[in-house]
Amino acid sequence: MWERIYRMLVKEFIQVLRDPRMKALIFVMPVIQLIMFGYAVTTDVDHIKTAVCDLDKSPQSRALIERFTASGYFTVVDNTNEPERLGELLDRGKATIGIQINHGFADDLKSGRQAVIQTIIDGTDSNTGTVAMDYAQRITQEFSRTRVMSGELIQLALPQADPIELRARAWFNPDLKSRYYNVPGVIAVVVLLISLLLTAMAIVREREIGTMEQLMVTPIRPFELIVGKTLPFVLISFIDVLVVTFxxxxWFNVPIQGSLGLLLLGSGLYLMSTIGIGLFISTISQTQQQALMSSFFFYLPAVLLSGFMFPISNMPEPAQxxxxxxxxxxFLxxxxxxxxxxxxxxxLWPQFAALAVLGTTLLLISSLRFQKRMV
Structure with a gap:
């Protein structure tokens, strides 16, 4: 039995490595996707396009604008003396936020009156707009606090400091870099896509070129054929896991704090599920085009309903x-x-147990259906 499985394994590797499209799918596509998505999928907001209308033209107003640009969050793309131009720049998408400092800003600060600056934010992208508003408020508050401490402002005329001081510290990701959170998620998504397409399309391709019928008339048992067909994809997918993790x-300098061995164990259980789904897709598809469409029919909802992009707790209960x-x-x-x-x-044992049950069930159902198709 093991000799037949071994020879089947060798045949699959030779067949995969002879196909230029398969080699590109295995070795090139995961790397390109990880690098592309690793940079593209980010919630960090910086270099916000900013338009400034400084009507006061005072040292204080210029110092405030310099505080905005020095933060790294804002990039001034336009300086204007016409308040109407701020709205025009936002309308055309050339600016995300407009800052207007009115006449008398410096005089209000010196006399202890409340000085008001106006910010206009493009709310089309609610996330960027909210973050930009928060950054602007923090920079303005820090500017006021610095001026009070230096004695340039009249402290009694300003709102008193809060009686409670919040000192926050972020664990596990002290700098709150979204890349540290997103890149591991991208790895999981890339492995899902590659293992799904690899299994579904490779088996359907054999059916298209007629070699599957030749295998059916050989002395090999159905169980041996299934193991011989799926095991190569498990090993190849493991290679992809190692490559994209590396x-x-x-490349992205994402530190791994835990055990690499435990990660590989979880990857193995995860691949049981994804390859089981790919095997099932191969049993309901007659052509590679059908297999490709069926794979994406599963892939897109799987990504949306995984917590990769949106918290599961925010979803409607049926979706949860x-x-x-x-x-x-x-696996995420x-x-x-x-x-x-x-x-x-x-x-993490609940997640490991769930993947083990899910993977075993999917492989069993897919194998029984695959075996039935062979009869």
């Missing part, structure tokens, strides 16, 4: 129930917690 750690059938949901928790928190099996 790139995530060394559906996420329990999604292997990506569990595993890979992010191992990368960022260094969590061990004592914490």
């Amino acid at each position: 790139i995530g750690i060394n 129930w559906l996420t329990y059938l999604n292997p990506l949901r569990y 928790v595993i890979i992010r917690d191992i990368f960022l928190k260094g969590s061990g099996l004592e914490i």
